[in-house]
Amino acid sequence: MSILEQKMRSSLRRLGVRRTSSVVVAVSGGADSTALLDALVRQQTKRGVPASIVAAHFNHLLRGAESDADEAFVQALANRLLVPLVTGREDVAAAARAGKKNLEATARRLRYSFLMATARDCGASRVLTAHNLDDQVETFLMRLLRGSGPDGLRGIHPEVDLGEGVTLIRPLLEVRRAQVLAYCTHFDLEFRADSSNASPDFTRNRVRLELVPLLRAFNPRFDEAVARAATLLAEDEEYLERRAAEVIEESAGRLEAARLASAPKALRRRAVRLWLSRARRTLARVEASHLEALEELAIEGSDGKVVELPGGWRATLEDGWLTVKWLDEAQKTQD
Amino acid sequence: MSILEQKMRSSLRRLGVRRTSSVVVAVSGGADSTALLDALVRQQTKRGVPASIVAAHFNHLLRGAESDADEAFVQALANRLLVPLVTGREDVAAAARAGKKNLEATARRLRYSFLMATARDCGASRVLTAHNLDDQVETFLMRLLRGSGPDGLRGIHPEVDLGEGVTLIRPLLEVRRAQVLAYCTHFDLEFRADSSNASPDFTRNRVRLELVPLLRAFNPRFDEAVARAATLLAEDEEYLERRAAEVIEESAGRLEAARLASAPKALRRRAVRLWLSRARRTLARVEASHLEALEELAIEGSDGKVVELPGGWRATLEDGWLTVKWLDEAQKTQD
Numbered sequence: 001m002s003i004l005e006q007k008m009r010s011s012l013r014r015l016g017v018r019r020t021s022s023v024v025v026a027v028s029g030g031a032d033s034t035a036l037l038d039a040l041v042r043q044q045t046k047r048g049v050p051a052s053i054v055a056a057h058f059n060h061l062l063r064g065a066e067s068d069a070d071e072a073f074v075q076a077l078a079n080r081l082l083v084p085l086v087t088g089r090e091d092v093a094a095a096a097r098a099g100k101k102n103l104e105a106t107a108r109r110l111r112y113s114f115l116m117a118t119a120r121d122c123g124a125s126r127v128l129t130a131h132n133l134d135d136q137v138e139t140f141l142m143r144l145l146r147g148s149g150p151d152g153l154r155g156i157h158p159e160v161d162l163g164e165g166v167t168l169i170r171p172l173l174e175v176r177r178a179q180v181l182a183y184c185t186h187f188d189l190e191f192r193a194d195s196s197n198a199s200p201d202f203t204r205n206r207v208r209l210e211l212v213p214l215l216r217a218f219n220p221r222f223d224e225a226v227a228r229a230a231t232l233l234a235e236d237e238e239y240l241e242r243r244a245a246e247v248i249e250e251s252a253g254r255l256e257a258a259r260l261a262s263a264p265k266a267l268r269r270r271a272v273r274l275w276l277s278r279a280r281r282t283l284a285r286v287e288a289s290h291l292e293a294l295e296e297l298a299i300e301g302s303d304g305k306v307v308e309l310p311g312g313w314r315a316t317l318e319d320g321w322l323t324v325k326w327l328d329e330a331q332k333t334q335d
Numbered sequence: 336m337s338i339l340e341q342k343m344r345s346s347l348r349r350l351g352v353r354r355t356s357s358v359v360v361a362v363s364g365g366a367d368s369t370a371l372l373d374a375l376v377r378q379q380t381k382r383g384v385p386a387s388i389v390a391a392h393f394n395h396l397l398r399g400a401e402s403d404a405d406e407a408f409v410q411a412l413a414n415r416l417l418v419p420l421v422t423g424r425e426d427v428a429a430a431a432r433a434g435k436k437n438l439e440a441t442a443r444r445l446r447y448s449f450l451m452a453t454a455r456d457c458g459a460s461r462v463l464t465a466h467n468l469d470d471q472v473e474t475f476l477m478r479l480l481r482g483s484g485p486d487g488l489r490g491i492h493p494e495v496d497l498g499e500g501v502t503l504i505r506p507l508l509e510v511r512r513a514q515v516l517a518y519c520t521h522f523d524l525e526f527r528a529d530s531s532n533a534s535p536d537f538t539r540n541r542v543r544l545e546l547v548p549l550l551r552a553f554n555p556r557f558d559e560a561v562a563r564a565a566t567l568l569a570e571d572e573e574y575l576e577r578r579a580a581e582v583i584e585e586s587a588g589r590l591e592a593a594r595l596a597s598a599p600k601a602l603r604r605r606a607v608r609l610w611l612s613r614a615r616r617t618l619a620r621v622e623a624s625h626l627e628a629l630e631e632l633a634i635e636g637s638d639g640k641v642v643e644l645p646g647g648w649r650a651t652l653e654d655g656w657l658t659v660k661w662l663d664e665a666q667k668t669q670d
Contacts (some may be wrong), residue, residue, distance in 0.1 A: 036367070145553045147560030149567040150485065197506075214549060218480045218541070225482030232484040232604070236571060239601040266574035288563075298391070 004175050004183040005039050011171040012049070015159055021050040025114055026087075027057050027077070029070045029192035032130035035183045036172055040128070041081045056118045058111045059089035070192050077272055086121070088114040094134040104201070112162075119166045131156050131170045135200075135218040137226045138207050143217075144208075150286070151270075154237050165232040176223060244270035253279055255322040257298040268295055273315075276309075281323045283299060285310035339510050340353045340374050341516040346506040347384070350461075350494055356385040359421075359461040361394050361450055362412070364405045364527035367465035369412060370518045371507055375463070376416045385461075391453045393446045395622070396422035397562070405527050423449040439536070447497075465490050466505045469512040471541050472561045476550075480542075488606075489572050490565040511558060579605035588614055590657040592633040603630055611644075614659045620645035633657055 001009075002308060012177070017023065025040060027033040039051055057074040059067050072156060078085035095108035115127045136155050143152040160168040215222045244267045246254055255275045260268055272294045277283045286309065293307045297317050307315045315324045336344075352358065356568045360375060362368040377387055385545055393410040394402050397419045398567050425652060429535035471491050475598035478487040495503040507515070519526060550557045579602045583590055590610045607629045612618045621644065628642045650659045 052468055074660055130454065144564065145550065146556060146561055147554075147556070150565055150571055153488075154562065205554070209551060211553070214546060215480065218538070218546070219482075221482070222480060225480065227482055229479065235604075236575060236601045239575075239599045240571060242599075256539065264574045266571045266575075269570075280646075318362075 002186060003179050004172070005043065006040050006096045007175050008171045009043060011158070011174065012043075014233075014298045015048050015167075015171065016310070017126060017169070017171075019049050019051060020053075021126060022052040022122060023120045023126040023128055024048045024086075024115060024122060024124045025128045025293075026111075026130070027055045027131040027309045029057070029074045029077070030130075031184050031191040031307075032132055032172060032177075034129040034189055034191040035180045036128065037077065037081065037083065038187060038189055039098055039134075039183065040085060052124075053083050054118065054122045054124065055083050055085045057085060057087045057125075058248055059087060059109055060091055060111070061089055062107075070098060073192050082095050088118070090114070099285050112168075114169075116162055116164075116166060119162075120164065121185075125165055125167065127162065127166060127168045128163050129168065129170055130172050130179055132172045132175050132177050133223050133227055134208070134212070136173055136230060137202055137212060137223050140226050140230055141207050141211060144202060145203075147288075147321050149269075151237050153230065154224075154233040174227060198235065202236045224268070240266055241270055243267055244274055247271040248275045248278075253323065255298065257301075257317060257322055258321050260295070260298045262320075267297075272298070275322075276324065277314075280309070280311075280326075281311055294322065337514075337518050337521060338436075339370060339507070339514050340378065340570055342510050342514075343371070343374050343506045344378060346484055346509065347378075347491070350462060350502075350504045350506065350576045350642070352506075353629075354384050354386060355463060357457060358461040358463055359388040359389045359391050359450060359454045359457060359459045360463045361446075361465070362390045362409050362414070362420075364392070364409045365465075365505060366515050366519050366526040367467055367512075368525055369526040370515045371463065371465040372412065372418065373522060373524055374518065376418060387457075387459075388418050388642050389416045389453065389459060390420045390422060391450055391462075392422045394422060394618055395427040395442050395446070396424055397442075408525075408527050413510075413666045414662065421453045423453070434599070436607070450503075451497055451499075451501060454497075457606045458609045460502065461499060462497065462501060462503045464503065464505055465507050466560055467510050467512050468558050469637065470545060471508055471565060472558050473539055475561050475565055476542050476546060477538060480538075482606075482623075485568055486566065486572050489568040490560075492569070509562060509656075575601055576605055576609065578602055579609055582606040583610045585614075588658065590633065592636075592652060592655050595630070595633045595657075597646070603634075607633070610661065611650075615644070615646075615648055615661075629657065652660075 023040075025033070025037050027037050033330065037053075037055055040050075043049060044053060055074065055078045059071045061067055075085055075087070090110050092107045092110055093103065095110060096103045099106065108288055118123075119127050140153060140155045143155070156170065156173060158170050158173050162168050164304055168334075183189070212266055219225060238256055247259060247263045250272050263271060271282065271290060272291050276286065276291070276294065281327060290307070290309055297305055297307050297315065301317045303319065305317050309315060312327050313324055314327055315322055358375075360372050362372050369557060372388075372390055374561050375385075378384060378560065379388060392406055394406045396402055396403050410420055424448070427442045427445055428438065430445060431438045432442065442543075454460075454462050458571045475488060475490045478490070489506065490506060492632060493505050493508050504546070554560060582598045583606050584604055595606055598606060604626060607626050608618065611621065611626070611629065625642070625644055629650055632640055632642050632650065636652045638652060638654065639663050644659065644661070646657055646660050649662055650657055
C-alpha cells in the first residue's frame, strides 16, 4: 500500500469515517483531489469503507473554456471510477463584484455552501477536501509571516464542524505533495494542471518556490516538523478555547468585565474574541488591536468608555458590563 | 531618547526593576552587552533607576589572548562608566572534557553559576543579559526547524527565576540588532567583535545569514511578528503548565495513571514532562518520543509494563501508578 493510502486510511479512521459512513469528496480535477478520489474508491473496494462516495465539482466559471474542460475531466474521472458526480456552477466573479467582496473569499464561500448543500442532499455526514501537508506548511508560514498568534499557527484544521451534522475533513493533511504526485504516477492517473500552481495568490507561490525549499535545505523533514507543531498547537488551542468559553458563559450578549479581568491572560484574549464573534456574528475586519482595546476597556476602562469597531460597531462599558451594538449610518451621522 | 533606551526602559519597568533595585549586568564586551551597560548607566544617571549596577564578565578561556583582551576591554569600559566589575574565569574546555559534556552547555552552566554567585555576593535581585530581538527570532526559527512544539516556540524567556530571590531578565529582547548597532554608532561606543558572529553554532549563523533576510523580504516587520507570536505562546504556556501542575499535584514521585488519562491532551503532555523532570531531576536527553511512550503507558498500558528512558532510567506502571527509577550499571547487567 502506498504511503498516501496508509496515511489516508489512518486519518479517516481517526476522523471517524466508518463502514457505514457516506461521504462527499470535493474534486477540482487537480492532482490532490484526483488522487484522493481514486484512493478512496480503492479503499472502498478493498475494505468497504466508506459505505458510499459522491464526488462534487464546483465550476467557478473563472477561466472560461478551461473551467469547462476541468468539469468535463472530473465527469470522465467519476464515470471511470463509477462514482456519482454532482456539479455546481456559479459566476463567482459577478458575485464578488455584486457583493463588493474579495474574489477568493467569495469563491470559498460559494464553494463550501455548494459542498454543504450536496452533503445534505446525499445524506452524507462528511465532506472531504484534499489539502495536503505542503498546503499546511505554506499556510503556517504565511501566517507566521503575517504575525498570527497561536490560534493562526495551528494552520489548516483537519476537521471542521459545518453544522447540521456535517463535518469537513482533510484526510491528506499529513501527505506531502510529492507523495500525491508519486501516487498519480504510480497508478498512471491523469490530472488537470493544479489551479493552485497558477494561483493568483502571489505570496503563497513565493512561499512555495523560495521559502520552503530553503527550509528543507536546513531540515529535510521540515514539513513534518511544522505539521507536528501545528497539531500540538491545535490541541492547546482546543483546550484554551474551551476554558475561554467558560469565562463568557451565561453572559448572554454582555461580558462581565470583572470576570474577564480575573481570568488568566491566555484566556482573556480568547474570551474577548469568542464573545465578540458571537455578539457581532463575525470577526471580519477585526484585528488584534481591536481585541486588545476591548481587553483594556474591560480591565482598566471607566464606565461609559467606548471602543469603536470595524463596520459601524461600538463596544461600551456600563455598570461593569461590556456590550457591543451596531450603529446604523443615520445614528452615526447624528453622533 | 533612542529606540533602544525607550524599549529597555519599558521592559525594565514591566520586569519590575525599580528605583531600589540592585542589578548585575552580564557583559561580554560585544555590541549588545556594551550597549546594555551604557544605556543602563545613562538611565541611572537620568532617572535614578536602578539603585546600583554591577558589571560581571566571565572569561571562558577559550580563545587565548583574545579572551584576555575581551576581559581587559570590559575592565576599561567599566572603569570609564564608573561601574564596579566582577570577573570570573574558568577553563571551560577542560571542564567539558572532564564532565564529558557538550562545550556550549558547559560554558552556559558555568557562566550562569558565576552570574548567580555574583548576584548573591552583591545582594542583587536581578541579573541582566543582553539577548536581543534577532537572537529571539533565530532561536524561534531554529526550534521550528528542529520540530519543537509550542513550549519551544515561545523562544527565549524575557524572565527566568534563578532561585534564591534572583531573577534573570532580558531587557533588550524587543530591540533589533540593527538598533543596538545604531546605538553604539550614535554614542561612538567601541565594542569587541561579537563572539556570536564567529559562533561555532553553524546552524544559527546560516539562519541569520540566509533564512532571516529572506523572511524579511516577505515582511520587513517579520521580527516583530515572531516576537508577538512568541509572547502569546509564552502566555499560553504559562497557563497550560500551571494547569498541568495541578494534574500531578500530590503525586509525590508517583503519577496516577487514571488522573493523567482523564486530563485533556494539552495538559497530559505537559503533566508527563513536568512529572518526569521532577522525578528524574532533569530532562536531559529526553525526547518527545519518550514522553509519548510514558503517556501511552499511563493511558493504555497494562500493569507491570515498562518504558526505558535515557541514562539508565526506567518507568513502570504498577497498581495504576507510574513510577520512575534509576537502575545502576550493576543492576542493569543483572537484568
